[in-house]
Amino acid sequence: MATGRFVSYLRVSTDKQGRSGLGLEAQREAVAAFLNGGAWTLQAEYVETESGKRSDRPDLAKALAHCRLTGATLVVAKLDRLARNQAFLMSVYEGSGEGGVVFCDLPNVPAGPVGKFLVQQMAAVAELEAGLISARTKAALQAAKARGKVLGRKPGTPGYLPDAEAGAAAVKAKADSFAAVVAPIAQQLRDEGQSLRQIADALAARGIRTARGGAWTATAVKNVLARQQAAA
Structure with missing residues (x-):
């Protein structure tokens, strides 16, 4: 109130x-x-x-x-x-x-010192996530170019990279970057014996949202952990 x-x-x-x-x-x-x-x-x-x-x-x-x-x-x-x-x-x-x-x-x-500290941590995570997304997107596009794909070409020209493929690379890069930031937090809670549902609640309580800005579920936590393990 x-x-x-x-x-x-x-x-x-x-x-x-x-x-x-x-x-x-x-x-x-x-x-x-x-x-x-x-x-x-x-x-x-x-x-x-x-x-x-x-x-x-x-x-x-x-x-x-x-x-x-x-x-x-x-x-x-x-x-x-x-x-x-x-x-x-x-x-x-x-x-x-x-x-x-x-x-x-x-x-x-x-409001006040506690709120300032919490927002500062969330802002730091968001800034880190943005940087990681940018770096991974560039890496994904460079990899596509190395496979012979050329960005910006018209359909039908040699090396054309369809929008769907470029978009998929960007989406994957964003998901990987988000997992790199959030998975260590989730894994620590997992190591402490918390269930996937409890981890979802803990992330929400900390003001952390999913990559799409939605609510956490046990499945979302499982997917983040799995993505980070696959990237390791």
């Missing part, structure tokens, strides 16, 4: 999305659902139309200044609406003041 003062920050990537409200209403609904009940005040809402890759965000700066002045907590609908870059994410935490930052898609992560 939410209590206290809050300032919401919403972000869309394009002017078209901002004018149409595409994405904004969903974010507002997520904030409203997160704050539902309790004794709280939404002091202000700041909306940014900017790419998530850019760090120069004037409306975010205004939202942070508002939080520092009033002691309010910055509330964001989704972690990826704020940033995927660990360094930028931590700079936002440092600039938010005493109220800290909360994310509606991570309701079990509190």
